[in-house]
Amino acid sequence: LVDQAGGWTNPATAQFYGQAGGNPNLEEETAETWTVGVVLRPRFLPDFSMSVDYWNTAIDDAVASVSAQDIVDFCYDDDSGIDNQYCALVGRDLDPGSIYYGALDYLLQTQLNFARTETSGYDFTINYGFDLADLGRPAWGSLDLRLNGTYLEASENYPSLSDPDFVNPSLGQASSPEWALNVSARGTIEAFTVYWSTPYQSEQSNVEIEDVDL
Numbered sequence: 001l002v003d004q005a006g007g008w009t010n011p012a013t014a015q016f017y018g019q020a021g022g023n024p025n026l027e028e029e030t031a032e033t034w035t036v037g038v039v040l041r042p043r044f045l046p047d048f049s050m051s052v053d054y055w056n057t058a059i060d061d062a063v064a065s066v067s068a069q070d071i072v073d074f075c076y077d078d079d080s081g082i083d084n085q086y087c088a089l090v091g092r093d094l095d096p097g098s099i100y101y102g103a104l105d106y107l108l109q110t111q112l113n114f115a116r117t118e119t120s121g122y123d124f125t126i127n128y129g130f131d132l133a134d135l136g137r138p139a140w141g142s143l144d145l146r147l148n149g150t151y152l153e154a155s156e157n158y159p160s161l162s163d164p165d166f167v168n169p170s171l172g173q174a175s176s177p178e179w180a181l182n183v184s185a186r187g188t189i190e191a192f193t194v195y196w197s198t199p200y201q202s203e204q205s206n207v208e209i210e211d212v213d214l
Contacts, residue, residue: 018068018107026063027113033057047130056120061113064157068109080162085112114157115164121152141189149181177201 037053066074066086075086091106129144155176160166170176184197 016103016105016107018109020109023110023112026111027061029062030060031057032059045128047128049127050125052122052124054120054122058116058118060116062117062157063111064114064117064159065111066109066159068107070159071107071109072104074159074168077166078160078163079166080160084160084162086159112159113161114159115161116158117156118158119152119155121150121154123150124148139189141187144186144188146184147181148184149179152176152178152180172202172204174204174206177204 033056035053035055037051040050042048071086071089075082075084075090078084078086089108089110090104093100093103093105095101124147126147127145129142131142132138132140152171155169155171157168157170158164158166159168172178179200179202181200182197183200184195186196187194
């Protein structure tokens with residue numbers, strides 16, 4: 001870590017002492033959720049069904065497990081300065097005589113209360129099953145097709161209690177894909193059944209890279 005303006009370079013290595021554990025000072029969460037859905041079964045296609053649900057969730061004081069890197073990032077990014085819950089989890093070498101003076105030397109990784117989290121999206125399921133005899137192939141049995149999916153419309157975290165408008169979007173990051181799908185097919189011929197399925201998730205970023213002016 002180098003401060004180009006101040007001429008300070010972190011003298012420590014990339015490793016230092018830390019702890020991980022629970023947090024007895026957590027506050028309870030308060031959530032507001034709502035959902036609406038529809039199911040379609042058209043008469044002209046009797047073996048077809050489709051369901052779509054929209055959901056929206058907002059959680060105040062959301063309890064979250066925060067990675068070591070996020071603790072350091074949120075400590076630095078908080079506009080309120082260093083007087084925040086993330087900087088309180090980070091220690092520095094304060095011995096002026098040490099060659100590591102000013103360097104990070106401790107980090108406590110624990111669960112914390114975010115100001116809030118907000119997520120919304122759609123869940124949907126499409127089913128279509130039919131006998132292949134209807135297509136002139138009676139010896140081929142039946143076929144059932146299914147598509148399950150989720151479209152994540154928004155996923156936003158507000159990690160700072162002192163700056164509740166500071167937002168850290170997680171849509172498209174690891175474990176929060178915009179699209180998550182599962183396609184399956186099941187074929188049945190008399191006493192035999194063949195099943196196939198495959199999942200799909202849209203691209204996600206695994207490592208966040210930021211350009212910052214120190």
